[in-house]
Amino acid sequence: MVGKILVVDDDKNILELVSVHLTQARYEVLKAENGIQALEILQNEFPDIAVIDVMMPGMNGFELTKKIREEQDIPILLLTSKGELEDKEQGFLAGSDDYLVKPFEPKELLFRISAILRRYDKPTDAILQVGSVTINRKSFEVTAGPSTLFMPLKEFEVLALLASKPNQVFQRAAIMEKIWGYDYEGDEQTLNTHIKRIRKRLVKLAGDVEIVTVRGVGYKLEVCNS
Missing domain, CATH: 1.10.10.10 (Winged helix-like DNA-binding domain superfamily/Winged helix DNA-binding domain)
Structure with missing residues (x-):
C-alpha cells in the first residue's frame, strides 16, 4: 500500500466508485457515509489524506473539515457537485487543501491526491x-x-x-x-x-x-x- 485515505460520501455509489479506483491505485481506503462515521474512524485511524463530499445531510463537508482540523493535521480534498466560487471559497476557509468538482475523472482525483501528498511529504532540510x-x-x-x-x-x-x-x-x-x-x-x-x-x-x-x-x-x- 502507498498510503491510507479516508473517503466520506453519503452517496454509496460514489463512495464505492472512488474506493475502487483508490484501491486499484494501491491505497488503503477507509469508508464513511457521513461525518459522524468519519469522526469515529478518526478516533482510531490516522489516514494520510481525507476525501470528503461537501453536500451531505446533517454534518456537511465544510463542518466536517473544521472538526477534523481541530483534531488532526491531515490534508483534505473536498468533492463538490457545485462549481460556484462561494463553495470553493468556503472550502478553503474551512481548512481544505484542494477541491474537485463532480463529475470528475478518476485520473484527476488520483493526480490531485498525489500532488497534495507530495506537498505534505516534500523532502527538504530547510x-x-x-x-x-x-x-x-x-x-x-x-x-x-x-x-x-x-x-x-x-x-x-x-x-x-x-x-x-x-x-x-x-x-x-x-x-x-x-x-x-x-x-x-x-x-x-x-x-x-x-x-x-x-x-x-x-x-x-x-x-x-x-x-x-x-x-x-x-x-x-x-x-x-x-
Missing part, C-alpha cells in the same frame, strides 16, 4: 529562523522555546513563505498565486482570513515575531523591537 520562531519545512513544525505548533497546511505555507525572506514585503497577489495557484478564482478574503489566524497563533507562540501589513501592497514577517 529550517527557517525568525526571532525566537523556528519553522521546519520538513516536519511542518513551528516552534518557539519549548512550545510546538502544528498548523493547517495553507497557513503553514503562508507563514513559511513570509519567513523565507524576513522583512521583505510580499505582494498579496504573489502570495495568492504561490499558495493557492495561478488559477484560483477566489478573492483576497481567503488570504485575509489566513493572515488573521496565523497572527493569533504567533501571539500565543512567541511575542517577538509578527506579520506586518504594508497598506496597499501586502505583508511581511519581522521581529518586533522590544
